Amino acid sequence: MEILQSAAALQAQTEIWRQNKLRIGLVPTMGALHEGHLQLVRAAAQENDVVVVSVFVNPTQFGNAEDFRLYPRVPEADAELLGPAGCTALFLPAVEQMYPQPTVLRFDFGPLERVMEGEHRPGHFNGVATVVSKLFHLSRPHRAYFGQKDLQQVAVIRQLIADLSFDLELVAYPTIREADGLAMSSRNRRLAPADRAVAPRLYEALALGASLVEEQISTPEAVQQAVEQFLAADPAIQLEYFALADGRTLQPIIGTWTPGSVVALCLAAYVGGVRLIDNVLVTLA
Structure with missing residues (x-):
């Protein structure tokens, strides 16, 4: 498994894969990986030739600075899990790689983001859509994999793909739970x-x-x-x-x-x- 830390490196690798007619699967994550994430990685490995997993705690989707600070970060442990699961390249960028300049673009998903998470976390889905769009452009995947636990996020990304004509398939997998029913997170x-x-x-x-x-x-x-x-x-x-x-x-x-x-x-x-x-x-x- 290769570890890529710059946007340019990921773009260059993507171009090589595309030229060689390889199908690319993308699994976007914020790290601190668990079995739910690994299910997505294994599925991507089965259905594609190469798999990119991004680990990036995206600041633009956090409205609460303390929540962003406390979000678990264990990149070394994540890397150990990803290779055996079928990851080809781990994309591990710094904030400056994803946001070389402050983004001013604003997404509006209409009624979809006026309820539930959108209502209680203003600006959250704008941050999600921004970083996911960047990851789609950098990795140019044929398929992108997300978990159903984030049901509203999946719906927002599905609309993003349709509205911006991204040439890829969104694949959603059911929530993975602990033995006592708690959703893995x-x-x-x-x-x-x-x-x-x-x-x-x-x-x-x-x-x-x-x-x-x-x-x-x-x-x-x-x-x-x-x-x-x-x-x-x-x-x-x-x-x-x-x-x-x-x-x-x-x-x-x-x-x-x-x-x-x-x-x-x-x-x-x-x-x-x-x-x-x-x-x-x-x-x-």
């Missing part, structure tokens, strides 16, 4: 032991909501109330939002269920001061 490293023991209740709340949605007896409003009450029973959890949304548009579901539709149950909560997100999808009969 780099932020889990920041949980104290007592908070780690509480964190699986987020998935338990989603599972409760999903069972009620599947029955289609309770109204969306009743499901909302049931999930919020479940989480309110644990003082260690501070719910930021729970949303029932259309699985395609991610717009709120109000009043009634639509047979045959996909319902996304999404939440964000603080556990011990660490912000965690999760979601599950339910297809209605």
